[in-house]
Amino acid sequence: MVNNMSNNVVFHIDVNSAFLSWEASRRVTNGESDLREIPAVVGGNPKSRRGIVVAGSIPAKKHGIKTGEPMAMALQKCPGLVVVPADFDLYVRCSKAFKSICKEYTPAMESFSIDEVFLDMSGMDNIYPDLIATAYEIKNRIRDELGFTVNVGIGPNKLCAKMASDFEKPDKVHTLYPDEIESKMWPLPVGDLFTCGKSSAAKLVSHGIHTIGELAHTDIKELTALLGDKHGRHLLEFANGIDESIVTEEREDAKGYSAETTVDDDLDNIDSIKHMLLAQADVVSARLRADEAKCKCIGVTYRNLDFKTKSHQRSLLEPTDVTDIIYETACKLIDECWHGEPLRLIGLSLTDIDRDSFEQMSLIVDEKKERLKKLDTALDSIRTKFGNESVSRASVQNITQKINRKHKAESEIMK
Numbered sequence: 001m002v003n004n005m006s007n008n009v010v011f012h013i014d015v016n017s018a019f020l021s022w023e024a025s026r027r028v029t030n031g032e033s034d035l036r037e038i039p040a041v042v043g044g045n046p047k048s049r050r051g052i053v054v055a056g057s058i059p060a061k062k063h064g065i066k067t068g069e070p071m072a073m074a075l076q077k078c079p080g081l082v083v084v085p086a087d088f089d090l091y092v093r094c095s096k097a098f099k100s101i102c103k104e105y106t107p108a109m110e111s112f113s114i115d116e117v118f119l120d121m122s123g124m125d126n127i128y129p130d131l132i133a134t135a136y137e138i139k140n141r142i143r144d145e146l147g148f149t150v151n152v153g154i155g156p157n158k159l160c161a162k163m164a165s166d167f168e169k170p171d172k173v174h175t176l177y178p179d180e181i182e183s184k185m186w187p188l189p190v191g192d193l194f195t196c197g198k199s200s201a202a203k204l205v206s207h208g209i210h211t212i213g214e215l216a217h218t219d220i221k222e223l224t225a226l227l228g229d230k231h232g233r234h235l236l237e238f239a240n241g242i243d244e245s246i247v248t249e250e251r252e253d254a255k256g257y258s259a260e261t262t263v264d265d266d267l268d269n270i271d272s273i274k275h276m277l278l279a280q281a282d283v284v285s286a287r288l289r290a291d292e293a294k295c296k297c298i299g300v301t302y303r304n305l306d307f308k309t310k311s312h313q314r315s316l317l318e319p320t321d322v323t324d325i326i327y328e329t330a331c332k333l334i335d336e337c338w339h340g341e342p343l344r345l346i347g348l349s350l351t352d353i354d355r356d357s358f359e360q361m362s363l364i365v366d367e368k369k370e371r372l373k374k375l376d377t378a379l380d381s382i383r384t385k386f387g388n389e390s391v392s393r394a395s396v397q398n399i400t401q402k403i404n405r406k407h408k409a410e411s412e413i414m415k
């Protein structure tokens with residue numbers, strides 16, 4: 001069989017409200033009530049009303065609650081909202097578990113984020129003669145074996161698969177084949193098109209372009225004048241279902257460890273950005289420690305509303321797996337490279353991975369680093385032990401202070 005463009009098939013598999021579902025499925029296993037059926041979010045402390053919404057249930061979204069918005073605003077929209085703390089080690093475990101099921105079906109899987117993968121199913125007709133049935137099989141296996149649901153989108157390329165997985169949720173399989181673009185994608189609001197940010201959508205709407213179909217029929221010159229050459233061309237292609245990017249397999253351990261967060265609302269204050277970097281530092285450093293690895297290079301990435309992505313990175317003198325060092329370095333990097341423009345995506349990456357070298361002994365024993373390492377070990381074991389009662393770094397400042405005080409008291413006793 002000739003593997004040409006016409007029989008390319010891509011699946012996009014997306015966990016429904018991932019962090020919330022993962023917490024919910026763990027609670028259900030313990031005989032507790034299901035957070036997916038009530039307005040609930042993962043995020044900051046509801047008592048202090050601080051922090052941001054990291055993930056929300058479908059009933060919470062019906063109250064207008066959005067990822068990335070301040071907790072105080074979410075509680076205003078829904079006063080009875082259930083707020084649960086983040087548990088990053090749980091997310092890493094669930095992410096690995098669902099990706100390993102997905103990986104059984106094709107050698108070409110791209111991890112797009114912690115809860116999304118693309119599978120290249122092109123030319124697999126001999127193994128899976130009915131690809132829709134295979135999509136249902138993957139979806140149902142994840143639901144039945146792991147206790148949480150996904151949507152599967154099927155299309156001739158990544159864009160169509162991604163758009164299809166975003167149709168009705170949860171626990172659904174949708175297709176977006178070329179002959180379905182007109183009926184399924186063109187009626188959608190232009191802001192629903194993947195990579196069409198809020199400001200691009202506002203510009204398009206103010207020019208009378210309300211739907212993806214209207215965008216698809218807009219003159220290229222008009223679009224590039226409105227959105228810039230690159231972004232204008234890019235959105236016109238996407239609106240017509242054209243996407244030539246390929247599913248790229250990446251071995252995480254070869255490439256490094258990274259986390260990215262896309263937000264629904266523009267991100268323009270440094271506290272929220274650093275809060276996300278802290279959450280990401282927590283996720284990636286837990287993965288690093290789980291693999292007994294260390295990184296020698298830390299980078300931050302952000303994407304502004306014009307879809308421009310910028311990265312800034314720094315090499316360390318010594319490899320590390322310490323969350324606070326990673327977080328502090330990320331904060332320095334973002335302070336150096338971000339100039340205050342609104343963002344849609346923020347990411348943290350750890351590269352130059354060191355797997356088996358012993359940590360170099362500094363001539364001067366770094367007491368602070370030793371203390372931070374102890375804190376990480378303590379937090380990792382608290383999480384392993386207590387699961388959902390476990391703590392996210394953002395919420396452990398009290399514990400940290402207690403440990404520090406205890407440490408101080410112990411040092412004083414030693415004297």
Ligand SMILES: [Mg+2]
Nearest residue numbers: 014015017115
């Ligand atoms: Mg998802």
